[in-house]
Amino acid sequence: MYDLRGVTKTYRRGKATVQALADVDLTIEDGGRLVIQGPTGGGKSTLLQMLGGLDRPTSGQVALDGTDLATLPEARLTRVRSENIGFVFQSFNLIPTLTAQENVETALVPLKLRAKDRRERAAEALESVGLGERLGHLPGEMSGGQQQRVAIARALVKRPKVLLADEPTGNLDESMRDEIMELLEGLWKEHGLTFVMVTHDSAIARRAPRLATIRKGRLTVTENAGA
């Protein structure tokens, strides 16, 4: 479970400083689902980076199951990322020279599995996102929706506690959007993940049980009892 206290992130750009997050408090239950929205430049991605241990806040604490990611030594933070956190990016971030299966395998590399196990688990993960037939395809040979499925398989293959998605449908056309959203929701339910997603899609936001909105680094959470 996440417990954020007074999280502030300031970026320095030349002489000017940008406050991407300003004194953010937030708790997310285990297995909870949080949708984040807000205007562009509001700080959504920055918050996701804090949650995923990709970056550290300028001040405040980001506790994941009692461990403060803000102050954790780099090596242990790397471990937390490799074991507990799955990331899905807006632009897929697949390695263009590796096949679908190899891309999924990269998530297992830090876990030091045997090559055979690694390949098997990658193949299983791809099957679970409906790409069992595409193991040997390169990203360039797949549609955007298929690439994002590979990225989702890569995020989930290590069986993380947390799934973080930054506008996962932002680069996809409408028909694929729903497909990916359904897939993510299905996987969230199936695996009992803690799922945090940034989206611009107000339809999705409306359906979300818990909605966070960030404007100029300030966060407000609204509970949607009806959803």
Added chain:
Amino acid sequence: MFFTYLRRELRRRRKAALVVASGLALGIALVIVVNSVSAGMKQAQGEVLESLYGLGTDMTVTKAQEEPEEGGAVARPRFKFDASDGGEQSNDMLMVQGFETLSTSTVDTVARQDGVANAVGGLSLTSISVSGDFKPGEMKPAQPAQPGQKGSGGSGEVRGGGADFGVNSFTVFGTDVTEPELGPLTSSTLTKGRTFKTSETDAKVAVLDSAYAKKEDLATGDEVEVKGKKFAVVGIATADKGQPAANVYIPLKQAQTLADAKGKITTVYVKAADSQAISAVKDAIQKNVPDTTVTTSADLAKTVSGSLDTAAGLASTVGKWLSYAVLAAAFLVAGLLTSSAVSRRVREFGTLKALGWKSGRVTRQVVGEALVNGLIGGALGIAAGLAGAYAVTAVSPTLTAELGGGLRVAGPGGGGPAQDAAERTLDIALSAPVSLATIALAAALAIGGGLIAGGFGGWRASRLRPADALRRVE
């Protein structure tokens, strides 16, 4: 995963890899060619020096040259003819080359010096015979043969007024038959018959230079006449390079007797115990054996001029400088290209870090790619370098070495007496031998180039943060 990833990257980004590799290849090929050509130059210079001295001779000792007095008190050869009427007259002379001799005991003195492994004496002589007749009334004596001629045994006609004389000259070397391992005869290879037996110290036997034997139509079993004495030709020897040390080789004692130079030699051939300590040995001899001039290969090398010297100079200065400049540029370009390749892959490496890859693993991947690029470059460079060196050897351009210029070359075969600027010209075909050390150097440079490139790229990669996975690039 390391190798899969590496292989995929190299295969799919072949062009980028090839650019880095061919830059390194160019530098490495240049280094190989320059190194091998330099080695060929050294070999050529070695051949030039060897042809003068014989194998294994580190230095020679000759009598220090005295300032010739005005008016030339030095004994010049004089031919005396009776200007009598008609009838063939002839005059044979056997002169010491340079007219300067050392006592045989000098050999022992030299041999006793520290660092001298072996010393052997030799006597260089020139035989000149003039024969012909006078016509009545023409009383002009013939000019003595110009002795400055090369020791090739050429003969010339001197026609003066009513006189008709022929001049025939050749060079003779009195060799110490008890020391067959040292001295000028070692730079010739025996092609027919045998060489001297160590017991033939005073035997009337001779070994001829093959060119002279051919010219004079002599073969083993024939006899050659030196100052009226007949010597049995037991062997024919061919100079390995350039001109031979002498036309006729005879035992030292015979040469001394015939030239009226008992107990005299012209040159001591010295082998040093340690080839690294030659200048120390030179100093010792110069100090402890008075009135001598010591000439080492290095001294002689300084007098080598001509295209060989120019080319050797070029190879060791411009060539080296150029090849290392190209190499440095190739290293730099490889580094910058690798670094910029990392910049283009910021999101890729950021993503891997976001996935939990340790920074070191990402860096290793980058360094691995660069190293393989370096190895490909090395392989291409070695192939190109070998091809280049092979081409040089195949074309084998001829270089000319001129020896002499101020230095008295005391070696025999240099020819005439009082030779201040002994000019010898040798043509040497240049080859470019590629040594294993050169290949090893090339391989080391390839690995070094790969590591430098990897260093640039790896440093960039190590500084990337996992948050760079979200960077808006491309």
